[in-house]
Amino acid sequence: MKLPKPTDSELAILQVLWQEGPSTVKVIHEALSKTRDIGYTTALKLMQIMHGKGLLTRERLGKTHVYQPAISQEKTQKQLLNKLMDTAFQGSAMNLIMQALGNQKATSEELTQIKSFIEKLEGGQNENTQ
Template sequence: MSISEPTDVELKILRVLWQQPGATARQIHNAVHANQDKNYSTTVKMLSVMLDKGLVHRNDSVRPQTFTAAVTRRKTQKSLVSKLVERAFDGSASSLVMQALSSGKPSKEDLQEIRDLIEKLEQRE
């Protein structure tokens, strides 16, 4: 089964599971919809859809059932960025980086991380 790209709501659920593997549907619901008046059954349905899509695993051997992410944060981010680069920046990663850096004020820490990454990439050449 191929894993499909997560929707915005599915990403919110995955973020919970990346931080809290083995969460119950109730825990996920409370984390995702903390200050919203959303129905619990909607979260359960979303988890069922995500299970069918291969985005989560369900442990049926415990009660209540628990869920874990079937995809890593890194792999998901990489896939989403690759698609964004292709769709919005005509395949140019540098255009994406330039847009990201010019659209906000990066922190000193962010800039240092970027410098470190550039140095690391240059050393590979």
């Protein structure tokens, strides 16, 4: 089953839920209002649409609904990255990574993590059997 692709606004809601955990519309609205101009009813409507698309689940607690993501952050990121790589970089992981590293200055800690990751990829299964 193909996961639905979230819009930018839906992704912002998912990011709040991934960070905060299961939340009400009020909590989501307050978090989103810190960085963008969004009305309560707009947030509610978006979350209802997301529920209908299968991006969110909800549980009724008293008079309120508590929403949570139906898909993990990792799966969503992977789906979006694959789509970006296929459309903007003709499927080339190297071009995507080179562009990403060229656009932002990586910290020495990030570069160390990247090098470690590459070494694990080069080492294959040998390092995983320690």
